[in-house]
Amino acid sequence: MKASKFTDAQKAFILKQGEDGMTVAEICRKAGISQATYHNWKKKYGGMGTDQLKELKRLQKENEHLRKAVSDLTLDKLILAEAAKGKLLSPARRRACIDRVRAELNVSERRACRVLRQHRSTQRRIPVGRPDEEWLLADMIELTRQYGRYGYRRIAALLRDAGWHVNDKRVERLWRREGLKVPMKQPKKGRLWLNAGSCVRLRPEHRYHVWSYDFVHCRTDDGKAFRTLNIIDEYSRECLAIRVDRKLNSGNVIDVLSDLFILRGIPSFIRSDNGPEFVAQAVQDWIKAVGAKTAYIEPGSPWENGYCESFNARFHDEFLNGEIFYSLREAQILIEEWRKHYNTKRPHSALGYRPPAPETIVQMDQRPIMH
Template structure:
């Protein structure tokens, strides 16, 4: 009778035909043979479709399709849930992260690229796109790494400022992306700061308003390789953030403070205020009388309140972090040379965040009154 596969409509038709033949008096076995099926097939069909009309068959087919659709929807939702669970936790904001996540999911779950892209919201053209960097990216990365190696305590913002100073047309976001891609990082150590306030809400701290308005100075201790201590006297102009001088000696007393200030007063003029802490070298009668005699005013901070001398304290921290903690000084003379070299770099090249990432006293800027007049 052949191996033809009958459709449900054909099965119902044959069952009705058998019923008609039986109703006309024909034996059931003969009626089954008349419609060209076996007896076993007849009873199987009758058990599944017996007594069913054409409309009922259509409704059955509709319910079967709806059931199949719901089963497929549940399966898809379950698979999407498994894909999202396998994906990286958190939001996948960049196409590169989505590409890497999709590759990871496909390797773990053996599902198609189309399915994973749909579940994670990634367009397939974006997934297949091979990212190409700019033509100058290799040279830019090389220069960035060289600056990071040379100035190991600088973050990507200062490195970006140095690159722009060298002629690169780049912004901070591009340098940050390359910085992260290359695995460069500077450990952030941000101590908490405080301020000394009066009862009326006003701050005790004297704020600089112009050049030579407020100078500040302080001592920093360090050691040479043989274990002997040396001290540095750091003098700053708080308004321009320029380091005016760093005097390096084994011992520094009030006389050395007067000598350092005298040289600067001759070269730069007398400031209005000189801020310092209450160390014995600064509160000595000789220093106080001399400062008063030259026409300046001493602005001593409150005892135990180093944050009032915040400009100098911040400079000392950068000085120690970027130079003293990373160098071995085999002698006092070597320390004097290297510290003076770093001071010039700090003033003329190092980008300062408080100055819009410009150095305090860049060598490339010529004052307006000193530029040659063209005739």
């Protein structure tokens, strides 16, 4: 009989024979064990009875269970610490996290799924996109390449205009997966002084109620400066005109307004800052003579002309910052093309992601309005 096959009671009986005066050699011969085994038993269990040996075995097993539990808890803590680098709100993120944990800590899939609460069937499932996702992604990338400063909401609106039946969430998911763009930092806003001409106190109520205009500066490739006079209808957000020239003064302001008044009619108010071209007496007298009113903002408060300033920011960000103009004529042609695109194609967030003046109504709207 092998030494490992002896029960606790048999070991206690053999050791008790030695206490009764029997020699070690005789005990080992009768039990069929070596003297080394006998001395190991005596060293480990000497002086113990059967009940004491059973209690020792029970304590040893309990100690092993406790050690295993502590080891399991430590490993679970390591898994959670490895996964705590981001929120696991979706099965896809949990799937990626479990793969990383298994690679880093060399744990089983069962263990990682149990700790991170991911069903193993979900972990093993390979996501299959919709059949049209490849074509949708290709169209998204093409629109993003064409309109590099648009966010996913405007891209989604353009996709819907092109015939795709997609919502913003699906476009956002593909947008984030492809890493197309990081949103711009929100600029700080100053406190409104609420002048009489402010866009807060004088709000547009209908088309041709309030127009606003402002200058934007840029340069051609040879370093020479040119200016643009941007005029918009604040209610419809339509860009009515952009005059481009090396120099623009109060006379040019009157010329552009004259053409617009003949084509579109006369607005109730014209909002602007206090630039010399706008506060010139000739401009004020002419506007008053045709039956419109001026609405000047507080000096040094461009946010009070918020509609036009917002348009100027889009004009810079989406067009001027991405173009090189080799001549003034080229700038005039390209800027006019962008103005038409802005009015008829570009989705505007304030209009429910619709363009300010779609092509279907442009022709109907090109008529003077009598006041």
